[in-house]
Amino acid sequence: xxxxxxxxxxxxxxxxxxxxxxxxxxxxxxxxxxxxxxxxxxxxxxxxxxxxxxxxxxxxxxxxxxxxxxxxxxxxxxxxxxxxxxxxxxxxxxxxxxxxxxxxxxxxxxxxxxxxxxxxxxxxxxxxxxxxxxxxxxxxxxxxxxxxxxxxxxxxxxxxxxxxxxxxxxxxxxxxxxxxxxxxxxxxxxxxxxxxxxxxxxxxxxxxxxxxxxxxxxxxxxxxxxxxxxxxxxxxxxxxxxxxxxxxxxxxxxxxxxxxxxxxxxxxxxxxxxxxxxxxxxxxxxxxxxxxxxxxxxxxxxx
Amino acid sequence: xxxxxxxxxxxxxxxxxxxxxxxxxxxxxxxxxxxxxxxxxxxxxxxxxxxxxxxxxxxxxxxxxxxxxxxxxxxxxxxxxxxxxxxxxxxxxxxxxxxxxxxxxxxxxxxxxxxxxxxxxxxxxxxxxxxxxxxxxxxxxxxxxxxxxxxxxxxxxxxxxxxxxxxxxxxxxxxxxxxxxxxxxxxxxxxxxxxxxxxxxxxxxxxxxxxxxxxxxxxxxxxxxxxxxxxxxxxxxxxxxxxxxxxxxxxxxxxxxxxxxxxxxxxxxxxxxxxxxxxxxxxxxxxxxxxxxxxxxxxxxxxxxxxxxxxxxxxxxxxxxxxxxxxxxxxxxxxxxxxxxxxxxxxxxxxxxxxxxxxxxxxxxxxxxxxxxxxxxxxxxxxxxx
Numbered sequence: 001x002x003x004x005x006x007x008x009x010x011x012x013x014x015x016x017x018x019x020x021x022x023x024x025x026x027x028x029x030x031x032x033x034x035x036x037x038x039x040x041x042x043x044x045x046x047x048x049x050x051x052x053x054x055x056x057x058x059x060x061x062x063x064x065x066x067x068x069x070x071x072x073x074x075x076x077x078x079x080x081x082x083x084x085x086x087x088x089x090x091x092x093x094x095x096x097x098x099x100x101x102x103x104x105x106x107x108x109x110x111x112x113x114x115x116x117x118x119x120x121x122x123x124x125x126x127x128x129x130x131x132x133x134x135x136x137x138x139x140x141x142x143x144x145x146x147x148x149x150x151x152x153x154x155x156x157x158x159x160x161x162x163x164x165x166x167x168x169x170x171x172x173x174x175x176x177x178x179x180x181x182x183x184x185x186x187x188x189x190x191x192x193x194x195x196x197x198x199x200x201x202x203x204x205x206x207x208x209x210x211x212x213x214x215x216x217x218x219x220x221x222x223x224x225x226x227x228x229x230x231x232x233x234x235x236x237x238x239x240x241x242x243x244x245x246x247x248x249x250x251x252x253x254x255x256x257x258x259x260x261x262x263x264x265x266x267x268x269x270x271x272x273x274x275x276x277x278x279x280x281x282x283x284x285x286x287x288x289x290x291x292x293x294x295x296x297x298x299x300x301x302x303x
Numbered sequence: 304x305x306x307x308x309x310x311x312x313x314x315x316x317x318x319x320x321x322x323x324x325x326x327x328x329x330x331x332x333x334x335x336x337x338x339x340x341x342x343x344x345x346x347x348x349x350x351x352x353x354x355x356x357x358x359x360x361x362x363x364x365x366x367x368x369x370x371x372x373x374x375x376x377x378x379x380x381x382x383x384x385x386x387x388x389x390x391x392x393x394x395x396x397x398x399x400x401x402x403x404x405x406x407x408x409x410x411x412x413x414x415x416x417x418x419x420x421x422x423x424x425x426x427x428x429x430x431x432x433x434x435x436x437x438x439x440x441x442x443x444x445x446x447x448x449x450x451x452x453x454x455x456x457x458x459x460x461x462x463x464x465x466x467x468x469x470x471x472x473x474x475x476x477x478x479x480x481x482x483x484x485x486x487x488x489x490x491x492x493x494x495x496x497x498x499x500x501x502x503x504x505x506x507x508x509x510x511x512x513x514x515x516x517x518x519x520x521x522x523x524x525x526x527x528x529x530x531x532x533x534x535x536x537x538x539x540x541x542x543x544x545x546x547x548x549x550x551x552x553x554x555x556x557x558x559x560x561x562x563x564x565x566x567x568x569x570x571x572x573x574x575x576x577x578x579x580x581x582x583x584x585x586x587x588x589x590x591x592x593x594x595x596x597x598x599x600x601x602x603x604x605x606x607x608x609x610x611x612x613x614x615x616x617x618x619x620x621x622x623x624x625x626x627x628x629x630x631x632x633x634x635x636x637x638x639x640x641x642x643x644x645x646x647x648x649x650x651x652x653x654x655x656x657x658x659x660x661x662x663x664x665x666x667x668x669x670x671x672x673x674x675x676x677x678x679x680x681x682x683x684x685x686x687x688x689x
Contacts, residue, residue: 205401
């Protein structure tokens with residue numbers, strides 16, 4: 001094989017994923033961006049201007065003139081949008097923290113199990129994926145409703161006299177999110193803890209650390225990359241979560257995913273919905289960039 | 304370099320004194336194992352083992368893998384608890400003391416450096432647990448860096464260091480704690496040969512400078528020989544022999560020790576007669592005269608052990624009737640400094656004899672298929688009864 005062949009193949013390997021991203025991520029995003037700059041119309045598609053190649057240069061100029069930032073102005077003028085963004089970010093942050101509190105001990109316990117049992121338990125962590133996400137959320141509706149499993153159980157145990165209203169509350173949203181996203185937090189943390197060299201903990205003990213201190217000074221710092229990955233894997237999709245708040249949450253306050261859905265399907269206002277989506281994307285780039293900076297720093301340090 | 308070259312003249316002063324004192328029974332016992340037994344699910348790793356290690360001594364536990372030497376070390380560090388018996392440190396039973404409260408530090412075979420901490424913080428890690436002042440920690444870390452020649456590397460992370468540097472960080476991390484006993488689990492195993500030899504001298508030097516008690520676990524006899532004041536040779540969870548290196552090599556207790564430590568030719572035979580400090584032995588390769596005090600009686604079955612460097616090869620038949628083995632050169636291994644001859648005796652057994660290459664080798668005086676005689680002096684052989 002010649003050298004040229006080699007570099008050509010190497011280029012192809014690099015180009016392919018970029019081409020994929022360009023076709024299936026960048027192009028759709030540009031379309032959404034364009035729609036967000038359009039106005040809603042009673043037409044097919046339900047917005048204007050529509051770019052028409054046949055109109056030539058004049059058509060292009062008309063098209064550019066038809067675009068505006070009106071939809072983004074709308075987002076700032078109505079507090080509904082701002083509140084929903086804020087609410088989504090807060091719910092995502094709080095539930096990511098809760099997921100960490102629940103997920104870390106599970107991942108830690110998993111990594112301390114004897115080898116064969118570990119494999120079985122990891123499969124158990126992934127097992128919920130075998131069932132449709134939607135069905136699992138419906139199951140939670142069933143559990144959380146007035147005459148549902150949770151209230152019945154609490155009553156049988158004598159903890160409550162009257163059934164509590166779990167459903168249509170933030171509590172229900174948090175329960176649903178923590179349940180649904182737990183594997184995304186557990187698996188990355190488990191992956192880092194599982195690689196942890198046992199002799200490091202022995203060395204810490206040898207140098208005077210009681211077990212809890214060795215945990216803080218050795219296990220936790222070495223698990224941080226997994227924690228960061230898990231937090232990111234949970235935080236980003238939770239911000240845009242639609243199904244869980246829609247099925248389990250109340251109707252007085254909405255998460256941004258619900259607002260987007262309403263704009264698209266109830267109001268048929270594609271441009272406004274697109275503007276909501278574009279802003280959401282810009283918001284979510286922030287944690288990703290922070291994460292990348294962190295990774296870059298560790299790579300630099302390790303050089 | 305043969306093992307024999309490594310024996311004399313390398314004892315460090317402090318350790319040597321401790322070793323000599325130990326021999327006179329004057330040294331203070333620092334570590335005492337009392338009939339210690341450790342079992343792992345049906346397998347006995349350490350079997351009713353008793354051992355005293357003296358203050359200031361450099362002690363080596365030598366044995367094949369799986370002989371229980373590492374388990375013994377880990378019990379002293381506190382990572383394993385003995386099933387039976389006691390371990391005393393300075394006269395006190397430390398069985399119930401967790402590893403983080405023992406005044407003992409261990410250097411791990413993998414070094415176990417904390418990958419997220421730089422050299423300085425790795426070394427300071429143990430001191431931070433003692434609640435010392437910042438100034439004191441800084442001073443002791445600096446001292447340790449100087450002692451292990453790591454100055455200028457304190458801000459590096461472990462993976463940015465070479466194998467030898469990592470080994471020194473692991474050593475510094477233990478030394479900075481000023482332990483009563485320093486445990487070293489195969490400390491040189493991960494280093495290449497040249498570095499290993501240099502590091503050996505550094506270790507001995509450090510130990511004598513600090514006057515600490517070192518216990519090293521190794522499967523490398525050269526390492527044990529060149530480092531230790533005393534060696535404990537272990538097999539199947541028990542001590543086969545505990546003695547200073549020259550005694551282990553020149554006066555092994557048993558065939559197993561003789562074969563494990565260095566190369567040896569063993570000749571089975573029967574004692575014909577004994578006299579003051581010696582005996583005559585009848586064997587398949589002729590009559591052997593051995594000068595060594597031994598409890599063997601006439602008629603006993605014994606083995607005569609001969610190190611390869613103690614055999615001489617000649618082409619002319621030697622004078623006398625005893626200690627001569629006739630044979631044919633079977634193979635020659637050229638190792639540079641020495642040549643290792645394999646001689647097949649007329650009786651059938653193959654003998655190994657090493658010959659120092661004193662002049663540049665142009666033509667071998669003795670070569671393949673030559674008829675030769677192997678001889679040795681009565682003082683060169685050792686009689687083994689087990």
